[in-house]
Amino acid sequence: MSLIPGLGIARGMALTLRRFFEPKATIRYPEQKADVPPKFRGRLQLLYDEYGTLKCETCFQCAQACPIECIDMGGLDTKGRFHVHGGPPETYGERREESALRRSGRPVPDPAYTHFEGLDVRALDEILEDHDHDPARMLQILEATQAAYGYLPVAALKRISQVTGAWYAMIYGTASYYRHLRFEPPADEAQAAEVSSRRPAEAAYLARLGASLGGRAGGDA
């Protein structure tokens, strides 16, 4: 850097000497309390209600709000149905371990369970191509995916996340927000038919306004 040997050392020594006389950052805890923001909640912890079930609803809002993406979610949702996970499997090995789940009173998955089944992604890739891989059109992508596969497989969600660049947490949040989107194959015909009569509120709005929402010129099939 410099042509004078030892200048860097001298500058470093000067820096530490200045720090020596600067005010200190330490808070002497029992006597002084830190001045924390009003919404500060301290350590992250999953809580249980009086029935012993996890209060966390796997809504992913914390993961979405986390500015440095340190919150990540994995494991089963509260009803033990869907395996949601947004990180590498080894991160969640401890939490998925059966004895740990039993000890903590959480639902235990089927031992023959696999993360998610493989998926033929050709149809999905066509859908994504149609929607220009645009994460802003997530709802349309999800609806088209459900139309193609009958439901939203985890593998499809991961594929969408990977291709569009949207966070898995956001996609899951979007998918779980809408009633007509589901994560498992429809139980019967009636449930499958629900898809066609989708979004009654939006249908009412459309009838009222005589126009389409969301800039979908000509509507989607």
Place this chain on the structure above:
Amino acid sequence: MTAVARAWSRLTLPGKVVFTLIPLLAVLTSGLIAAIVLFGGPVVEVLNANLGVVRFVAAATIILVITIPIAFLNIYLEMKVIALMNLRIGPDRVGPWGTALSVVHGLKVLMKEDFTPSGADPVVFTWAPVVTYAAAVLTIVVLPFAPGLYGQDFNIGLLYFFAMGGLGVVGLLMGGWASFNKYSLLGGLRSAAQIISYEIPLTLSVVGLLILAGTMSLNTIVEQQDGWFANWYVFRQPLAFVIFFIAATAEANRTPFDLTEADSEIVAGFATEYSGMRFGFFFFAEYVNVFILSALTVVLFLGGWNAPFEIDPLLDWIGGVLPGLGITTPVTVALDPGGLGLPLLFLILLVPPLGTLLFAAPFYLLRSSMRWWVALIIGFLLFNVVAGGLVMAWAYVSFEWVAGLLWFLGKTFVFVFVFVWMRGTLPRVRIDQLMGFAWKWLLPAALLNLFVTAFAVVLVRS
């Protein structure tokens, strides 16, 4: 089985020896004191006849004892200074400003289990820290703390210093070898390589100074730097000073050359298998070493006990000016307390309570919320500070050795601070950088300094 017997059975063999020796020593010491008191004359005569032995025993004892507060002070300085440089507060719970924390650390280390790994050579393993510590302590013998305040004035003092200081590496090697751990052995060899490499520039850098001084006696070297600070050898041997300080850093295993310990890389190297007080002794030795090398730097290059200015002309000037200003004080600075006679007794009896009251009065009178006893405590403390300051000032002026000791310790702890400061700033060097720096830069620079000094001396004298 009584509690005493159970405790005794739990002791290791060295522990049993020590616990037998302590009461024996106590009996012997009290017996000696009683003998001196009862039959004073002959005993004192015997001691007087063997003054050299008595002086040596006293010096060895005092030196062993003063290493404890020195090491504690260094450890405290290290914790506090580095904390302050990291924008932390550092120790502040035990004692005022956390000053007693290093003592607590020492007690903690003492109470820990002293563990010897199976397969280790127990004798060598036990003696390694002793050798390291003894090497550090033995060097203090020749350090001149103040005029008349030194263990021994050798005419080969500096040589003795380097010889004893070099023994420390034997302890490190012993520890590394006896641990029965290949990584400890590697750590020991690595530290041996480092210390031996740096011993060469360390010693060579001083040779130029020796040519100028013409003696190896540290006392004489200090006396040669008498007077104003321009006489200090640092101004005649600046390159030697820089080389010496860098090599001393490596010699004391301090950052940036603390590859011996390197806690983040080789888990304390040779000391991996050590625990308890044996581990503590290695670090005790390190902190004592820091003090010793700072002290040697001060002795060789910065005038040792000499003040950077001459105080006598200043006092003479004050003595000459004050009457000229119309102030005639009967107080002479070189006060002899014995000359006061009986009034001295009244002084000792009356001055402390009166001074306490005097200092307490303004606080009690000016602050209505203050309790009388709080004011008294404040007054007492203030009186102590003022009286202590006055006594120190009087001792500084009256006794040469007090002034010398104060200057010596002040300068030394400036260097201890620099060592700690460097530890708070610089990252650790790599082992090849360390060796390359010693052999490619420090050694040629030391040789250059030596030859230039020798040439200059020859030119001046011819």
